Every structure is written in structure tokens, then in C-alpha cells.
Amino acid sequence: MEMKWSTVLQLVLIQCWCVLSSGSRPPAIKPFHFSDVVSEGRRTAVICVVTDGDVPFEFKWFKDGKSLKSEEGHFAIQLIDEFTSILTIKKLDSDSNGNYTCRVTNSAGSDEKSDVLVMRGKMIKTKNITYLDVPYCNC
Numbered sequence: 001m002e003m004k005w006s007t008v009l010q011l012v013l014i015q016c017w018c019v020l021s022s023g024s025r026p027p028a029i030k031p032f033h034f035s036d037v038v039s040e041g042r043r044t045a046v047i048c049v050v051t052d053g054d055v056p057f058e059f060k061w062f063k064d065g066k067s068l069k070s071e072e073g074h075f076a077i078q079l080i081d082e083f084t085s086i087l088t089i090k091k092l093d094s095d096s097n098g099n100y101t102c103r104v105t106n107s108a109g110s111d112e113k114s115d116v117l118v119m120r121g122k123m124i125k126t127k128n129i130t131y132l133d134v135p136y137c138n139c
Ligand SMILES: *[C@@H]1O[C@H](CO)[C@@H](O)[C@H](O)[C@H]1NC(C)=O
Pocket: 065, 099, 100, 101, 114, 115, 116
């Protein structure tokens, strides 16, 4: 009988791939949310927890699609254990507002979750306080 070697090889490869990939599950991240009470000058943190999937994981944080690094003074990124990473925003100011994303990758795939930080009291920063200078009292 005629059995093509390429076909046999293909079947073997597919089987190997199935066995290998079924041994590893992609990560699933628990959604995180910034607290509603963040205000200027304070600090805040969010935690990225992988609730499913197989180690090892690679964690990455982004703000508005741009990669975040610990060294930038504003942020601290800390790996707590192989499933958990914490992003701390050390000093909140109007530049801190944005869409923050945690992306976790392993050999089987990746997952990401995002939350938007909107600081209350941002309006206070606008400098138009001329109305306060109006003299009501003409003593
Ligand atoms: C935040 O960023 C993520 C990832 O880029 C995106 O999927 C999501 O829609 C964004 N959310 C908002 C509110 O812009």
C-alpha cells in the first residue's frame, strides 16, 4: 500500500502538538479596578492576579498602550509571587489619568485586563480663580 511519508509526519506532528499544548493552559486574569476615592497627591495601587493557567507567566503593565517600567519614579511594579503583580502609582497627578492594562503571557497564550483611572478633583487644578478676587466688601 502507498502511504505518503509526509502525511505520516504531519499526523505525528499534530499529535505531538496536541499533547504538548494540552499540558499548558493559558492565563486568566482577575479584573482589577482603581478605587473611586483617588485624589491628587495620594498614591494608589492595583493588583493583577492570575487565577487560572500554568506557570511560568510573564507580566507586563501598560498605560494607554505604552509599556510601564518601575524606574520611572512615578510607578512601582512588584512581582509578589509567580501569580501576582502589583502596580503602584506613587504620586497621583493629572498625568496619572489613563487606561491601565495588565497583560500576562505564558506558553499557551495571554490575557489582559484594563481599568481607566479618572481622578476626582481634577477640576480644582484649573487656575481660573479670578472670581475669588472680586472684592465684595467695600469697607
Ligand atoms: C483600555 O485598553 C484596552 C487595551 O488596549 C482596551 O481593550 C480597552 O478598550 C481600553 N478601555 C478604554 C475605556 O479605552
